[in-house]
Amino acid sequence: MRISCPCCGLRDRREFTYLGHETFLYRPAADAGPEAWDDYLHNRDNPAGETRDLWYHDPCGTWVLVTRDTVTHAVTASRAVAEGQRA
Amino acid sequence: MAESGTTNPADGLGLPLDHGACRLSALSCGPAWLVAPFPGQEGACGAALAPLGLDFPAPGQVLAEKGARIVWAGRAQALLFDADPPGALTRHAAVTDQADGWARLMLQGADAQTVLARLVPLDLHAGAFPPGRAARTLLGHHPLLLIRDTENAFEIMTYRSMAGSAVHELQEAMRSVAARAALS
Known part of the structure; x- marks a missing residue:
């Protein structure tokens, strides 16, 4: 499996560390109810098909939002998380 | 003014090392x-x-x-x-x-690319990684900043604390490539 790093281009999977679903980008407000925090911390889908998750490219220090397919293992898109925040 | 580190992290590691068509040496910091x-x-x-x-x-x-x-x-x-x-x-x-935070090594010789290919998950062919380019990647499990100076000369930079195990990994790869060449 290879993942495209927005800085470095296509790199081997062993250069990356997996965090989890992109849910981690959408932290609830501090006063949000317990249901919102439960969803944020614990509740995840387990899709057969397209999913978007967060990977860290260890060598260059980029957080990457990767769109991939859990059935075919195809990686269809990736972008730097920091770019999304700046836009 | 810059005060450079006083000792080289590769001191005492037995460099330079020669195996086959490849030499590993220390560069000053x-x-x-x-x-x-x-x-x-x-x-x-x-x-x-x-x-x-x-x-x-x-x-x-x-x-x-x-x-x-x-x-x-x-x-x-x-x-x-x-x-x-x-x-x-x-x-x-x-x-x-x-x-004083980095160890700088130089790997050069006709087999340098073949040796690195055993440790680095990059396409190291000159067409994909030509002289004058740099990459952040891995040397085995070590964080690596790799700079290709010429076709057959690579500058290898890893963190100072990892100099010993980086030299060990490179030495093993150099010996393996040299042994493989001696068989044929």
């Missing part, structure tokens, strides 16, 4: 400054580096001018070698002296 631009300040950093004849490097880029050199070293990071950073740079970037 000259002045090395990490330049980490504040968000969106890469362009301003480039302008501040202009008096040295340099710019802020794009990913994988190595820029050299009159002995000074700046090498891309990660997302929004570059290492400035053998020059003092211009004062204006500190307004646009965090600048830290890292001369």
Whole structure:
């Protein structure tokens, strides 16, 4: 499996560390109810098909939002998380 | 003024090492400054580096001018070698002296690319990784900044604390490649 790093281009999977679903980008407000925090911390889908998750490219220090397919293992898109925040 | 580290992290590791058509040697830790631009300040950093004849490097880029050199070293990071950073740079970037934080090795010879291919998960063919390019990647399990100086000469930079095991990994790969060549 290879993942495209927005800085470095296509790199081997062993250069990356997996965090989890992109849910981690959408932290609830501090006063949000317990249901919102439960969803944020614990509740995840387990899709057969397209999913978007967060990977860290260890060598260059980029957080990457990767769109991939859990059935075919195809990686269809990736972008730097920091770019999304700046836009 | 830059105060370089007083001892080389490769001291006592038995370098230089020769196996087959390959030599591993230690490079001195000259002045090395990490330049980490504040968000969106890469362009301003480039302008501040202009008096040295340099710019802020794009990913994988190595820029050299009159002995000074700046090498891309990660997302929004570059290492400035053998020059003092211009004062204006500190307004646009965090600048830290890292001369004593890195181990610098040189692997050269006809088999250098073959040896590295055993440890580095990159396409090292000159067409994909030509002389004058840099990459952040892995040497076995070590973080690595790899710079290709010429077709057969690679500068290997890893963190100072990992110099011993990096030399060990490279020595094993050099011996394996040399042994394989001796069989044929």
